[in-house]
Amino acid sequence: MMKVHILEQTQRLAIPLDAAWAFFSSPRNLDEITPPELGFRIESCRSDTMHEGQIITYKVMAFPGIWLPWVTEIKAVEEGRSFIDEQRSGPYAFWHHRHTFEEIEGGVEMTDLVHYALPFWPVGELAHGLLVRPKLERIFSFRRKSLGERFGEIG
Structure with missing residues (x-):
């Protein structure tokens, strides 16, 4: 059994x-918007220009001294409007993250929609409420x- 959770911002x-779009579609900018305690490191990214099928490998610090490899694939790109990254291997049993961008008066509305599931059910579900969800909320x-x-923010 796998429970899929949703995080939207x-x-x-x-x-x-x-x-x-120029900022968010460059994987190399991820470290600038990731908390330092995650120790986020891009290990491999062959292109600064995001494209469908692109594979990006990272390392993140789950706990002090415990590094986890994470491999994502850019599954879909709608230039200037949205892109989807999915985990191929890493800490989640399932990870699907859709980023959307919509022009609004004075700027852009950006939405993150993440569907994710944890491994090791039912133990993973216990960890979800105690550790994983609070950590994801801190990251976002x-x-x-x-x-x-x-x-700068609007409204």
């Missing part, structure tokens, strides 16, 4: 759509704050 940034909160400081 929308943020309105005071940045033109083309500038937002950090991201929200750093993006707001970098680009």
